[in-house]
Each structure stands twice: as C-alpha cells, then as structure tokens.
Amino acid sequence: MRQSKFLASLTNLVSPETRDTIARLFLTDGRRHWKGYALSFVFMGIMAATTSGLAYLMGTVINRIFVEQNSSAIWLLSGAVFLLSVVKGFSAYGQAVTLAYVGNRIVADNQKKVLDRLLHQDVRFFAGMHTAEISLRFNSGAQAARNVLNLIITSLGRDLLSVIGLTAVMFLQDPVMALIGLGVMPIAVAGVRRLIRKVRKIFEREFHGAVQIMAESIETFQGIRTVKSFNMEDALRARFASRIDSLERASNRMIRAQSQSGPLMEALAGVAIALVIMYAGWSVLHGGRTPGEFFSVITALLLSYEPAKRLGRLNLDLTSQLLGARMLFQVLDMKATEADEPGMPGLKVEGGRIEFEDVTFGYRENEPVLRGLSFVAEPGQTTALVGPSGGGKTTVMNLIERFYDPESGRITIDGQQIERVTRRSVRDNVSYVSQDVFLFSGTIRENIAFGRPSASPEEIEQAARAAHAHDFILSFAGGYDSKVGEHGAQLSGGQRQRIAIARAFLKNAPILLLDEATAALDSESEAEIQKALRTLQKDRTTLVIAHRLQTVVNADRICVVDGGRVVEWGRHDELLARRGRYFNFHQLQFADQRERLLA
Numbered sequence: 194m195r196q197s198k199f200l201a202s203l204t205n206l207v208s209p210e211t212r213d214t215i216a217r218l219f220l221t222d223g224r225r226h227w228k229g230y231a232l233s234f235v236f237m238g239i240m241a242a243t244t245s246g247l248a249y250l251m252g253t254v255i256n257r258i259f260v261e262q263n264s265s266a267i268w269l270l271s272g273a274v275f276l277l278s279v280v281k282g283f284s285a286y287g288q289a290v291t292l293a294y295v296g297n298r299i300v301a302d303n304q305k306k307v308l309d310r311l312l313h314q315d316v317r318f319f320a321g322m323h324t325a326e327i328s329l330r331f332n333s334g335a336q337a338a339r340n341v342l343n344l345i346i347t348s349l350g351r352d353l354l355s356v357i358g359l360t361a362v363m364f365l366q367d368p369v370m371a372l373i374g375l376g377v378m379p380i381a382v383a384g385v386r387r388l389i390r391k392v393r394k395i396f397e398r399e400f401h402g403a404v405q406i407m408a409e410s411i412e413t414f415q416g417i418r419t420v421k422s423f424n425m426e427d428a429l430r431a432r433f434a435s436r437i438d439s440l441e442r443a444s445n446r447m448i449r450a451q452s453q454s455g456p457l458m459e460a461l462a463g464v465a466i467a468l469v470i471m472y473a474g475w476s477v478l479h480g481g482r483t484p485g486e487f488f489s490v491i492t493a494l495l496l497s498y499e500p501a502k503r504l505g506r507l508n509l510d511l512t513s514q515l516l517g518a519r520m521l522f523q524v525l526d527m528k529a530t531e532a533d534e535p536g537m538p539g540l541k542v543e544g545g546r547i548e549f550e551d552v553t554f555g556y557r558e559n560e561p562v563l564r565g566l567s568f569v570a571e572p573g574q575t576t577a578l579v580g581p582s583g584g585g586k587t588t589v590m591n592l593i594e595r596f597y598d599p600e601s602g603r604i605t606i607d608g609q610q611i612e613r614v615t616r617r618s619v620r621d622n623v624s625y626v627s628q629d630v631f632l633f634s635g636t637i638r639e640n641i642a643f644g645r646p647s648a649s650p651e652e653i654e655q656a657a658r659a660a661h662a663h664d665f666i667l668s669f670a671g672g673y674d675s676k677v678g679e680h681g682a683q684l685s686g687g688q689r690q691r692i693a694i695a696r697a698f699l700k701n702a703p704i705l706l707l708d709e710a711t712a713a714l715d716s717e718s719e720a721e722i723q724k725a726l727r728t729l730q731k732d733r734t735t736l737v738i739a740h741r742l743q744t745v746v747n748a749d750r751i752c753v754v755d756g757g758r759v760v761e762w763g764r765h766d767e768l769l770a771r772r773g774r775y776f777n778f779h780q781l782q783f784a785d786q787r788e789r790l791l792a
C-alpha cells in the first residue's frame with residue numbers, strides 16, 4: 194500500500210497522457226530493442242562509474258600529492274586518471290553508437306508501419322488530409338518515437354547513474370557538504386514544471402504553421418505554370434513571408450520558453466556551490482577537515498551539474514517529442530478503411546459485364562451525387578457515358594474501382610457484387626486510363642511497368658508499340674530509360690497519355706475504364722491515340738467517359754448521365770431519333786465543334 198502511494202507520487206510528476214505515451218513506447222519499440230538498450234545502459238553505467246571515480250580521485254590527488262607531498266603517488270594517480278578517462282571515452286563511444294543504431298532502426302520500423310497504415314486508407318482519407326501533413330507525420334512522428342526513448346534512456350542511464358554515483362562520492366567524502374549541494378534540486382524541478390504547458394502550446398502552433406507552409410509550397414511549385422502565367426509571384430511571396438515570419442516568431446518563443454530553465458538552473462547551481470565553499474572553507478580551516486574532501490565534493494558537484502541539469506529539463510525536452518509520438522500513434526491506430534472482410538472471395542471475370550442497379554452515392558452526407566443510377570455495360574462492348582459536367586460520370590468510375598462504396602443499390606461484375614469480393618481482385622481486373630495521367634518520377638520503362646511490375650523488357654516494348662508510343666520513346670536519347678521528370682513534366686500531354694495506354698496494354702485487364710481527354714491535342718497525336726485506344730478496346734468491356742463525338746457515334750451503347758441518373762440510353766442513331774436529352778446535347782456539341790473547325 195505504502196509502495197503504491199510512493200509510486201503514485203512519483204508518477205504524478207507527469208500527466209496521465211504523457212505516462213501512457215511513454216509506457217506504450219517502452220512496451221513496443223523499447224521492448225523490441227531491449228538488448229540494444231541494455232548494452233547502451235551498460236556503457237552508460239561504466240561512464241557514470243568512471244566519472245564518479247575521477248571525482249573521488251581528485252580528493253586523493255589533493256591529499257596525497259599536495260598535502261602529504263608523496264611523490265610516488267604522482268605516477269600512480271596520474272596513471273589512474275588517464276586510465277579512467279580512456280575507459281570513459283570508449284564507453285561514451287559505445288553508448289553513442291549503440292543508441293544511434295537502435296534509434297535509426299526504430300525510425301525505419303515506424304516509417305514502414307506508418308506507410309503501411311496509410312496505404313490501407315481509402316481515397317476519402319487522402320482527400321481529407323493534405324499531403325504536407327501526411328509527410329510531416331510520416332517523418333517527424335517516427336523520429337519523435339526514437340527521441341523520446343533515447344532521451345529517457347540516456348537520462349536514466351547516463352545522467353541519473355552519474356548523479357547517483359557522484360552523490361555517493363559526495364556522501365562518502367562529507368555527508369553535510371553533500372546535503373547542502375543537493376538541497377537545491379527540488380526547487381529546480383518545480384521551476385521546470387511550470388514551463389512545460391507553455392512549451393506544449395507553442396509546439397502545437399508551430400506544427401500547424403509548418404504544415405501550412407509546406408502545403409502551400411508544395412502547391413506553389415506543383416502549380417508553377419499557373420503561378421507564373423497569372424503573375425502571382427508577388428502575392429505568393431508576400432503570403433509566404435508572413436507565414437514564415439510567424440513560424441519564426443513561434444520558434445523564437447519556443448526557444449525562449451525552453452531556455453527559461455537555464456538562468457534558474459545556473460542560479461541554483463551557483464547557490465549550491467557557494468554554500469559548499471562556505472561550509473567547506475570553514476570546516477577545512479576550523480574543523481580539521483582535509484582539503485582533499487573539499488576538492489572531491491566540489492569536483493563531484495561540478496561534474497553532476499550538467500547531468501542534473503539535463504535531468505531537470507527532461508520533462509521539458511520530452512514535451513515536444515511526446516506530441517510528435519502521439520501524432521505517430523494517431524496514424525498507427527487508424528483503422529484500415531480499405532480492409533477487406535476476412536475470407537472474402539476474389540472476383541472471377543468471364544466476360545466483364547458491369548451492372549449498376551439503382552445506385553445512390555454521395556461524397557458527403559446528405560449530398561447525393563448518384564441518385565438511383567442504373568445501367569448495364571455489356572461484355573466486350575463499348576459503353577459511353579455522356580452528359581453535363583458534374584453529372585456524376587467520373588463518380589461512376591470511382592465506384593467501379595471501389596475507391597468508394599455506394600450507400601445503396603448494387604454494382605455487379607459478371608453477377609458478383611463488387612462489395613462482396615476483395616478490392617484487390619476488382620482492381621486487378623480493371624484498367625483505368627484517366628485524362629490527367631499521373632506519371633511517377635523515374636524512367637519511361639518504370640512508368641509503363643506500373644501496369645505489371647513483373648513484365649519483361651520485351652513485354653514493355655510490345656505494350657509501348659501497341660500504344661503507339663515506341664517511336665517517340667526511341668526518339669529520346671535515353672530511350673526507355675529516359676527520365677520523365679516529376680509528374681512527367683518532360684513529356685507532352687499526348688505522350689503522357691500514350692504511356693498511360695501502354696500501361697493498360699501491359700496490365701491486360703478485361704475491363705477498361707477510359708476517361709477521355711478533354712484537352713485538345715494536335716491532330717497527329719490525337720490520331721495516334723485514337724488508333725491505340727481502338728486496339729486496346731478490342732475484346733474488353735469498355736466504359737468510356739466520352740467527350741468526342743467520334744467515340745459516341747461508334748459506341749455500342751450510350752448512357753446519358755444527368756443529375757446522378759441515367760436519363761437515356763441506346764445507340765447514337767436511336768437516341769438522335771428520339772430527339773430527347775441526347776439529341777440536344779449532341780446538337781450543342783456538334784455546333785461547337787463546327788464552329789471550332791471553321792475558326
């Protein structure tokens with residue numbers, strides 16, 4: 194009972210939240226690497242013992258050499274001091290390297306875990322959190338876990354053991370002097386606790402400021418063409434300057450708050466040393482004490498000053514790191530929003546017939562985008578989705594890919610409801626070629642191989658030929674190994690699309706989702722792409738968001754999507770004859786295109 198009270202009083206020094214975070218870190222990363230930590234603890238023990246030994250020897254040096262004038266002690270004692278210093282140096286090295294190895298492993302492990310967690314999140318999650326915040330959590334969170342553990346381990350190992358050893362030396366030499374020297378410690382601890390809340394608040398603000406600057410800078414550089422063509426540089430410069438300045442002010446406030454413990458510690462150490470000098474001076478001069486004891490205590494006190502200062506600041510230094518660790522845990526604790534139920538079967542595609550039955554879906558609650566949408570895309574045929582902007586065409590594609598699931602209604606492929614099979618199997622059977630092609634920084638070869646990472650160079654080339662991309666790829670000096678630049682910045686729009694088509698050829702999935710480019714390409718490029726797409730569509734169930742009349746005219750079925758429903762469907766001529774929505778839509782587009790041709 195008494196012991197638990199004692200423990201409670203000790204743990205009351207920190208908040209329950211802090212306690213839980215630390216406990217979790219020790220039980221996970223700490224436990225996993227206990228051998229490494231134990232080894233570094235041994236090194237730290239040796240360091241503490243040698244430091245204390247050095248302080249103890251100081252007393253002997255003064256008494257033997259200076260008071261007793263024993264010349265043989267000179268060699269012995271200087272040899273001992275040298276030896277202790279060498280051992281201390283090596284153990285400091287061992288401790289630093291061991292801790293760094295364990296720490297780097299913890300960072301690497303946590304980064305892998307965070308990445309895994311993030312990859313299990315659905316598209317909705319990424320739409321809700323900025324890339325900058327995700328990457329900051331990814332980097333600083335993982336580092337914070339290491340920093341907390343290392344701070345605590347070094348404080349407990351090196352600093353606390355040193356303080357204990359040096360305190361023992363002080364007590365051995367003169368208990369009264371020791372008590373005077375240590376009497377100031379509780380005041381230091383109380384002083385530091387006051388600063389913690391302040392540091393925490395500033396850190397939170399600093400983190401949000403850093404996220405904002407990172408987010409805006411990413412957007413600025415990604416959208417650099419827009420920035421330049423609208424002459425937005427000056428406005429952006431001013432906006433960045435004010436954000437950066439306020440982050441600078443927050444960092445300064447943080448340093449000020451963190452350093453406020455400095456003057457307090459220095460003053461208290463000064464008081465302790467002055468009191469020891471007063472007492473010791475008096476007792477050496479009048480009380481028959483030897484100067485060696487005095488020197489030993491002063492040396493121990495001076496040596497314990499740095500580790501004691503670090504111990505006093507531990508809680509303060511931990512504050513910001515603990516917040517980082519908590520952010521890490523928030524990511525690690527996220528439920529996988531894309532987890533398939535255990536034991537779910539895979540999708541088995543025969544023809545690839547897609548059916549939407551009365552599907553309702555909205556990205557936000559009570560804001561339906563699809564309102565009871567139904568249609569069928571027959572196997573091996575091309576079904577075109579047309580309709581006004583914002584009508585829900587891309588949303589249909591998103592649901593087939595299972596980026597989102599419908600609120601009600603059923604989506605089936607060959608009779609199997611896609612919500613009842615694994616996401617992986619659905620995506621394995623679907624190729625999506627969108628109008629905004631995403632290329633990863635790397636080579637052209639790597640970007641095509643995204644369609645099937647195990648593909649051989651011959652298969653990659655075959656896919657590129659089918660996509661009418663082979664010739665332009667060879668026209669680059671590096672051929673297939675040419676770099677595409679970040680997001681494919683070094684390729685034209687038409688070239689990027691042909692790379693995307695090559696990816697789809699390589700993937701060879703039975704279902705093809707095609708989001709036709711709206712942007713006008715030059716006619717040669719356009720013709721190449723059309724040819725490539727025609728080959729790609731052969732024998733696949735193709736669902737195409739059509740912007741071109743040509744695609745619509747040739748489609749086996751056209752579905753007019755408006756207001757979240759399919760309002761008309763049929764072949765081109767049937768729909769024209771009906772003189773309904775499609776007819777109007779077609780007239781509008783046709784007139785527009787005629788105008789463009791005449792211009």
Ligand SMILES: Nc1ncnc2c1ncn2[C@@H]1O[C@H](COP(=O)(O)OP(=O)(O)OP(=O)(O)O)[C@@H](O)[C@H]1O
Binds near residue numbers: 557584585586587589
């Ligand atoms: N990620 C999202 N979060 C919230 N709303 C979205 C999201 N994506 C689309 N929407 C909304 O859903 C509606 C349908 O969008 P969708 O992209 O499906 O239309 P679309 O018919 O493909 O249009 P377009 O022809 O212009 O590409 C729009 O009102 C749009 O604002």
